[in-house]
Amino acid sequence: MRLPSSAISAAMAATLLACAAASAQSTEQLPGFDLERLETNVGRGTLLVGNGELMAPGGLSVTLLGHYQRMPLVLSDGERDLRVVQDRATALLAASYGVLPWLELSAQVPFVLWQQGDDPGEAGLAQLAAQGLGTPVLQARLGLLSRRYRQPVDLSADLGVGLPVGTGTALAGDAGPRFHARLVVGTTLGWLQPSLEAGVLFRPSILLDTAEAAAKPGASSEVRLGAALATTGQGLRGELGLRATLAPQVSMELLGGVRFPLLVGLDAFVLGGPGVGGAPGTPRFRVLAGVAFRSEPPPKLSFIDQNADHELQLSLATPKPPPEDNRIRPVGTWELNSLTRDDTSGASGESGAPQEAPRPYQPGPQERLVLRGEIHFAQGSSELPGVVPLLDQAVLRLSEQTRGGTIIVEGHADSEGTDSSNMIMSLRRAQAVRRYLIDQGVPATRVRIRGFGSNWPVSARPATEQERQLNRRAEVLVLTEVPAPTTPAAPTTTQVPAP
Known part of the structure; x- marks a missing residue:
């Protein structure tokens, strides 16, 4: 991502203003904010976008993945570029649990494993921390419609909060809590599963000092859209996802890849694709790889009577327990x-003889x-x-x-x-x-x-x-x-x- 401006310091202030960064600080230190823009899906659905379906009560899903991002934060004064973050590697541990037929709870904990870039001292900024803790996210997914109950589509609502405990000096945490709300709808069309997502992310409103004026309010909300298409089956499956952010600056990422089984309930996945737009945290390209484990109890037996x-x-x-000396069905x-x-036909006769074992029809x-x-x-x-x-x-x-x-x-x-x-x-x-x-x-x-x-x-x-x-x-x-x-x-x- 490249940001042009009249001066690097002014570009930095404009950058943070556009992405609703945390509290303003002097140019001697990078103002802390969460640079990551991609939120992965936990539970059912694709890696980028859910499909509106909830985990069954008692079901558990655990995902461990890694990101590699290229050029997620680049500043430019028209003559030269300052690659504040040139290469970045992060990891994410996420889990989801089905509580009720209409309620699913999940948590995500990201980590910055390694990042590097140009020396920000040229712009009067302190050195960027190479590692740090990201913004943990807690989420509740509410089921509104379900094809399990003969409804036309699966529809769910996600409500989540991001905790302000991330490492700001590593560009991995905001200064205050953030909240998101979104609707996800999906269905199955033959061997394809399309899904759509629309939501909004609220960040704390901030005040930043720029070179032209004193304090200016930062953006406090972003509209986020997503679409995904996945194939069904038990073997190799394909995934294609699109995530877009509509804010003062627009960005999009298109990721495609495959998912394949390793063991019963354990899948591996690899995705990658480019990113476009001027919003901070939008890399030129991103690669994701990891494993996902999912275990759900079988459906409850149900009869007409x-x-x-x-x-x-x-x-x-x-x-x-049957008698030890006469084990019969x-x-x-x-x-x-x-x-x-x-x-x-399976009832025993009046003579009390053992029932004959049933045979296939x-x-x-x-x-x-x-x-x-x-x-x-x-x-x-x-x-x-x-x-x-x-x-x-x-x-x-x-x-x-x-x-x-x-x-x-x-x-x-x-x-x-x-x-x-x-x-x-x-x-x-x-x-x-x-x-x-x-x-x-x-x-x-x-x-x-x-x-x-x-x-x-x-x-x-x-x-x-x-x-x-x-x-x-x-x-x-x-x-x-x-x-x-x-x-x-x-x-x-x-x-x-x-x-």
Whole structure:
């Protein structure tokens, strides 16, 4: 960033005036203010802009990233440039936690690791500190709309405060607290996730002495806009973000890059791009790299029958241990999960014989299998990716059936856990698929789920991770009724009398 003026000292004062710097000081020392203009997103969404979606209650997201900036602060008197900050490396530690379905809390702590530039003594300024603590930010994200509840978009409001504890001599902290408020909206369009952001940043109003006059009030607010576009999926994903600041001086940064998985719940990302504009803290280009960890609990099981749902939740919360001398399954899986109460095939007879273990569903003679497929999950997870082509195809096939149809979802787990934990995980995987189908417009009464735990593996003795992943699956069946055959009319016979 380059700032022209009649003299370097006057340029410095104009610079700080434009960016709402902290309290005025003499030209013997750099007035302390926070030079950093880029605020990263914590939680769901891209690195630059959120998508309006909140973390699930109990979910945790932790991000550790590093910045490299080139030429974020350059002064010019028309003849020569003074690179006050030529190279700057910073780090950011951020975390976000889902408290309630409509509330998410987050915190960010930045650090200046290293920076260098020209000797500011030529302009009568003190030497810049090479390291320091940045401005910590505390934020609350409030959910206003959510596609989880069949609303058209995800919409959230962010309210945050920046604490005045940063190192001013390193250009990393303001003299007073700052506040920001913004709205973020996002949705999913096929395999793309667009999002928009608009907000305002309030900084304390200041008084600065310039070469032309005594005290002049500094700017106290900035309008900040953002837009992002990201791809969905479980592998390599792309991100493109734009951040713009509208103040007495306008600046923009365009960053693009990729995000890819390392382990379950752990992603790495690399982004970079140019910056344009005259606002202090806008580098000629910036590079970001880091890792992000996210862990969220699976969605709560939900059924149409509220009484059955309540009984199931109580049984899962307080399971009864079976007798040591006769370990049998206490409840049949189909009876546990069925969305209707007319299925009594799993009930034991009057003789008190043990129930037969449930088997995967097989279409009857009056049913026709329209579509069948599998969805695989990560270990210990029931989370679906943003878009599942198999389920979208199932929705399309179901809508084409004139005689109506039913979707049966059967969840499975590997043999890594206990019988009870595997059963719960298989139920959660089936329930996650059911919620996806309902969100796509499938009536809830036409989706039936079952859970089998680890009783029906694809690979009975898995030796590799690929074979174990085949067992962590949900099978989807789309069924429709077979039209009854048309009975032809019986031919009319005429009896001829014997001669």
